[in-house]
Amino acid sequence: AQTVTQSQPEMSVQEAETVTLSCTYDTSESDYYLFWYKQPPSRQMILVIRQEAYKQQNATENRFSVNFQKAAKSFSLKISDSQLGDAAMYFCAYSKSQGAQKLVFGQGTRLTINP
Amino acid sequence: DGGITQSPKYLFRKEGQNVTLSCEQNLNHDAMYWYRQDPGQGLRLIYYSQIVNDFQKGDIAEGYSVSREKKESFPLTVTSAQKNPTAFYLCASSLRDRGRSANTGELFFGEGSRLTVL
Numbered sequence: 001a002q003t004v005t006q007s008q009p010e011m012s013v014q015e016a017e018t019v020t021l022s023c024t025y026d027t028s029e030s031d032y033y034l035f036w037y038k039q040p041p042s043r044q045m046i047l048v049i050r051q052e053a054y055k056q057q058n059a060t061e062n063r064f065s066v067n068f069q070k071a072a073k074s075f076s077l078k079i080s081d082s083q084l085g086d087a088a089m090y091f092c093a094y095s096k097s098q099g100a101q102k103l104v105f106g107q108g109t110r111l112t113i114n115p
Numbered sequence: 116d117g118g119i120t121q122s123p124k125y126l127f128r129k130e131g132q133n134v135t136l137s138c139e140q141n142l143n144h145d146a147m148y149w150y151r152q153d154p155g156q157g158l159r160l161i162y163y164s165q166i167v168n169d170f171q172k173g174d175i176a177e178g179y180s181v182s183r184e185k186k187e188s189f190p191l192t193v194t195s196a197q198k199n200p201t202a203f204y205l206c207a208s209s210l211r212d213r214g215r216s217a218n219t220g221e222l223f224f225g226e227g228s229r230l231t232v233l
Contacts, residue, residue, distance in 0.1 A: 009155070033220035045205065045224035052220075091157060095220050100165055101146055101209045102173070103222055105157040 002027045006106035021077045023092030031097040036077045039089040087113045119225035136191045138206035145211035147189035152203040204228045
């Protein structure tokens, strides 16, 4: 079974600085999707960024980028120029590329932004 | 606007009672999912449905039941057999076709329902 591990329960960063959230996963599949979701205090899950395993290029979305290391099964999220609105729980998630689109989630990392 | 609506937002239940959480989507998605969220455990899959009149158990289905009579609706019943039902419940939906050009693999989530057993 696939598993996703986030080893940092909490992280904090100064506003305007850069922070990296870690995620590792375990799978025997060669093709899959990886995601980072944000859950603000409103509790609604919002997609931040996604990566397809067959693509070697790391995904970027404005201030958010990933470092995808397929051999190491690592998928970290870098947030540049942190803003107060980035404060939230961040979840790393995995999905097979074929079959039912079930996401397997990590335990989450609570990110605090210090003004 | 297209989206997923969950109701009620907060629900209180006495022990021994069944309760049903509603989930409706107008995104024309084929697949729908129910996740449970507990502190420190991330989200765990309860049930999912890829088409109308068909659904499968997820990782923690015991004590829960679902139905999928309409494409837009996927209600979750928390039965009295669920030993620890107090949690935050999230409903999600997605496209079912996994063709790369048509599907990002993304799940779209509702705002959740908080169930508390008194």
